Amino acid sequence: MTPYLLDLCYLVAAILFVIGLKALSSPESARRGMFYAEIGMLFAIVGTLLRHEIVQYEWIIIGITVGSIIGALMAIYMPMTAMPQRIAISHSFGALAATLVGIAEYHTLNGQIETGLMAALGFEVLFGSLTITGSMMAFGKLQELVKGAPVTYRFQNISNIALFAATFAMFVYLIFNPASSIVFYVMIACGLAIGVLMVLPIGGADMPVVVSLLNSYAGLAASATGFAIQNKVLIICGALDGTSGFFLSILMSRAMNRSFANVIFGAVGAVKHDVNAAGAEEKTVIRYTPDDVAYILERAQSVIIIPGYGLAVARAQHALHEIAGILIEQGVSVRYAIHPVAGRMPGHMNVLLAEANVPYDLLFEMDQINDDFQNTDVALIVGANDVVNPAARTKKDSPLYGMPILNADQARTVIICKRSLGAGFAGEDNELFYDKKTMMVFGDAKSTLTSLVQLMKKEESDVKSAA
Ligand code: NAP
Secondary structure, eight states: OHHHHHHHHHHHHHHHHHHHHHHTTSHHHHHHHHHHHHHHHHHHHHHHHTOTTOOOOHHHHHHHHHHHHHHHHHHHHSOGGGHHHHHHHHHHHHHHHHHHHHHHHHHHHTTOOOHHHHHHHHHHHHHHHHHHHHHHHHHHHHTTSSOOSOOOOTTHHHHHHHHHHHHHHHHHHHHHOTTOHHHHHHHHHHHHHHHHHHHTTSOGGGHHHHHHHHHHHHHHHHHHHHHHTTOHHHHHHHHHHHHHHHHHHHHHHHHTTOOHHHHHHSOTTSSOOOTTSTTTTTOOOOBOOHHHHHHHHHTOSEEEEEEOHHHHHHTOHHHHHHHHHHHHHTTOEEEEEEOTTOSSSTTHHHHHHHHTTOOGGGEEEHHHHGGGGGGOSEEEEESOOGGGOTHHHHOTTSTTTTOOOOOGGGSSEEEEEESSSOOOTTOOOOGGGGOTTEEEEESOHHHHHHHHHHHHHHHHHHHHHHO
16 A cells, blocks of 8 residues: 555655746746645655555654754745845755765665666766855855855866866766775765855856756756666756756847857856946936935836846835835726846746735836837836946946846936946946936935835825815
8 A cells, every 4th residue: 555655655756846846937827836836845855655665663753853843944935035145055954965865875785786776876966066165166156154256266167167077077987886985985075065166157147047056956866866876856856947947048048049058158247337437427317206206206107117136125016015005096007027037047037026915917037128118207216236237238347247237228218226326236326327318316225215105105095185
């Protein structure tokens, strides 16, 4: 009975993972997708606990309890803006688990390992070990515990490729000589070193692409673990993780108009553009107040809102939604333009706006809305910078050059809410701040938008009482 039940649990888990992943491809169904995946994971865990190899449950219960507490605390207390580093550290743990399982299995089999199994074990520990340290480095860079800028030195790519080739040679050697435990452990040490060296030359802005690539490696390591310990759900789940992570990395690179190889080997972001350098200070901007913005918004017929990373930092999505609601009530056409790389992780703005219950039909992807800016009264930019920076179209030496941007500059009036003239993630000055039709409103997005809500509500009640 139990083996059938186990297979049934794994089958249900695998189906739920596939359906969940499919549902994650749209903001509308993403929550449902997460729910399916969670239930799938529950089935996978219950199925695994039914395995007859398990003779004692004490340590498993302790592990599940400790892991659940840590996971819950991370989910509750880690801010949304720290999500990329949270994901990076989770991959590191996942890869550590896969590597430890691989080492334990190698140890148990004591060198008596057939070729196919050794290939799976070797792959598992090699990709597992480089993902452990690579993800930790990504975490350190994103959390600013280590220098975020790319660290480069002479012959870096060549020496990295040579180290990888030597490590891969050890992997092949082990397949035919599985009893060479020294080679096995040296290969793991080299894998750990590759993880560090691979992430060193990659800049902070490109880190989410790397995190997603490491996600893919962790998935491949998990899949190999599945082959090594004959666990079907791990094979399926790891393969899904591996391929989806890989595709996501490619899609993110494409959205930044960069080749995948350029992200991994390009060391982009080594030189930060100094926005306070001569030239920038000669330009002038006019400082507007929330009163001025309320005046303009209430007289507009169409508004496109552009959210960016600063909206997430300020946690101003609820106030923004309130403003949109007031405007819609007044008959203004309000839409949100979502740039594919706005924020710091894929879908960041979708998740943020969903948190404030912004209806999905108000959200438009860049390609759907970009031609409409020219017929729009106001582009309201909240905490976004790089995704509307015209340097991406014109400035060939800019790190942004070539990235498709939202055509906010084509709207009749541009309102920008941010704290200063400071640059965005790419470190590039933004000409749009100095444009004659731009109204800069300085301050934390939440306090600016909250004042705006109060002003608009007051105006509304004044109009009602006058009528
Ligand atoms: P951004 O260019 O990083 O600009 C965000 C702006 O928000 C900053 O200029 C900052 O200006 C402002 N800000 C910060 N805190 C604020 C607060 N409390 N209140 C108001 N404003 C605040 O953001 P973006 O336009 O969303 O562009 C995203 C960037 O990240 C792109 O370069 C993209 O390539 C990169 N990236 C994204 C992903 C992804 O998956 N989404 C992945 C990799 C890289 P002040 O300091 O003046 O306030």
